[in-house]
Amino acid sequence: MTDKLKIAVIGAGTMGRGIVQLFAQAGHRVHCFDSFEGAAGKAVEFVVGMIGRGVEKGRLDADEFERIRGQIHAAETMQDLADCNVLIEAIVEDLEAKRALFRSLEAVVSPEAILASNTSSLVVAEIAAACAHPQRVAGLHFFNPVPLMKVAEVIAAVRTAPAVVTALRDLVAGAGHRAVVAADQPGFLVNHAGRGLYTEGLRLLEEQSASVDQIDLVLREAAGFRMGPFELLDLTGLDVSSKVMSSIYEQFQQEPRFRPSSLVPPRVAAGLFGRKTGQGWYAYEGDARQVPP
Ligand code: NAI
Numbered sequence: 001m002t003d004k005l006k007i008a009v010i011g012a013g014t015m016g017r018g019i020v021q022l023f024a025q026a027g028h029r030v031h032c033f034d035s036f037e038g039a040a041g042k043a044v045e046f047v048v049g050m051i052g053r054g055v056e057k058g059r060l061d062a063d064e065f066e067r068i069r070g071q072i073h074a075a076e077t078m079q080d081l082a083d084c085n086v087l088i089e090a091i092v093e094d095l096e097a098k099r100a101l102f103r104s105l106e107a108v109v110s111p112e113a114i115l116a117s118n119t120s121s122l123v124v125a126e127i128a129a130a131c132a133h134p135q136r137v138a139g140l141h142f143f144n145p146v147p148l149m150k151v152a153e154v155i156a157a158v159r160t161a162p163a164v165v166t167a168l169r170d171l172v173a174g175a176g177h178r179a180v181v182a183a184d185q186p187g188f189l190v191n192h193a194g195r196g197l198y199t200e201g202l203r204l205l206e207e208q209s210a211s212v213d214q215i216d217l218v219l220r221e222a223a224g225f226r227m228g229p230f231e232l233l234d235l236t237g238l239d240v241s242s243k244v245m246s247s248i249y250e251q252f253q254q255e256p257r258f259r260p261s262s263l264v265p266p267r268v269a270a271g272l273f274g275r276k277t278g279q280g281w282y283a284y285e286g287d288a289r290q291v292p293p
Contacts, residue, residue, distance in 0.1 A: 004028055005171070008075070008084040010101060011091035012036075012043030014237065014276065015118055018146025019088055021047045024072045025147070026175035031084060033075040035091075040074035047072060050147075082108045086171060088140055090118040093243040098122065099130035106131055114164050116140035120240070121191050121247040124157035124184045135161040140168050141188060142177075144235060150177045157184040186251035191244055195258055198245070201229025202261035212281045213291045230281035234274030242268050 007023045009016045012034035020043065024030045032047075034040045048069050054060035060068075075081055087105055091097055102115055109115075115137045117127050128137035139155025154168045165181060172179040182188040187195065197219070204215050216228025233241050245260035252258050267280075274280030283290040 003174075005085040006031065006083055008033060008081040008087040010034070010081075010087065010089045010105070011118075012039045013090065014144055015142060015146065016090040017043045017047055017050075018144065019090060019118065019142060020044070020072060021050055022142075022146050022175050022177070023171075024068050025051065027071070029071045029073070031073045031075045031081055033078060033081060040076075044072050044074045078104060078108055081105070082110075084109060084113060086114045086116065086167075088116045088118060093120060093122065093240055093247070095122050095126055098127045102127055102137065103130050106133065112136075114138070114167060116168060118142055121187050121244040121251075123186075123251065124155050125159065128157050128159055134159040136164055138164050138168055139182075139184065139188065140172070141182075141190070143190070152177050152179055153182045153188050153190065154179045155182050155184050155188055187244075187248045191248060195245075195248065197225065197229045198233065198241070199258065199261065202263055205230075206261060206263060211292075234280035234282055234284075237273045237276050238264065238268055238280055239273045 004027050006029045008031045009019045010033045012032050016032065016034070020030050020032050024047065032040045032043050034043065051060070051065060051068055055062060055065045081087060087109060089098060089101055091101060098117060098119065105115060111133060113136065115131065117124060117137070117139050118141055119127065119139060120141065124137065124139040128134035131137055138157060138160045139153065141153040141155060143149035143151065152172045154165055154172065156165045169179040169181065180189065186192060201215055201219065204210060205212060212230045216230050219225050219228045227235065242260065242264050245264065249255070249258045249260055271277050272280050275284050278284050282292060
């Protein structure tokens with residue numbers, strides 16, 4: 001694939017913002033689009049602010065900052081994405097929403113454009129099946145926060161063209177991340193293996209074995225995880241994680257070891273999503289976190 005591309009990021013939330021930042025810093029032109037009015041513009045401001053921190057810390061000079069800033073655009077309509085080479089969606093984790101989006105994108109982009117999904121847990125082949133050219137569709141699964149988590153899963157669905165997998169691997173590598181190619185299996189690699197952390201953490205809580213912060217502490221310090229399950233759920237957002245848990249459980253034919261915890265639905269209903277709502281398993285004020293009573 002060529003050096004510098006026009007990349008579109010659709011969905012300007014937690015993940016979309018990080019993906020915009022990553023590829024703009026890697027020298028690509030990035031167009032950000034969101035169906036919620038004003039969200040793309042806010043995301044661009046946020047990303048520019050994050051990149052600006054590099055200037056304050058002396059990691060980036062002012063000219064370079066201006067050059068990167070000039071590469072980031074908020075798209076007003078989907079039509080603005082027409083000449084993008086790689087389009088990466090990071091919208092809500094909902095199969096029908098992603099299928100509808102890809103169908104709309106196919107109507108505006110060139111036949112050669114690559115369509116990638118940042119889905120955490122949906123079957124990429126089912127997203128691709130909505131497209132006239134499923135061979136151009138793959139998964140491209142980043143982790144939060146995208147600029148710091150230097151690995152991404154490239155998911156090859158049954159009909160994904162090998163050249164598309166190679167192009168996405170190169171794109172990821174060119175941005176300084178490592179790519180792991182995974183099969184289109186439930187949860188791919190991370191969200192399959194990661195069930196052990198989340199599901200068992202939630203089971204321990206259900207069984208009243210210990211408190212949220214004690215479970216996090218022991219898994220972080222003794223088991224060597226960078227974050228405990230509840231810290232990670234708060235970072236990801238329980239709204240997103242609950243969908244991932246249900247999706248993986250269903251894809252594994254309701255295998256009991258993947259059964260989502262009954263502790264989750266009431267907390268989702270109450271809006272206790274985590275950092276993004278100021279309260280999840282912990283309470284947040286700015287960067288400060290309080291242990292629940
Ligand atoms: P989010 O809720 O922060 O952002 C989603 C954005 O998509 C919102 O700005 C919303 O307005 C927009 N949106 C929704 N439907 C749209 C549509 N049809 N067209 C255009 N924009 C639309 O969600 P988040 O956390 O960024 O997750 C996005 C995707 O990334 C999901 O598929 C999720 O499973 C996946 N993911 C999330 C991770 C996380 O840690 N939060 C990690 C890895 C993947």
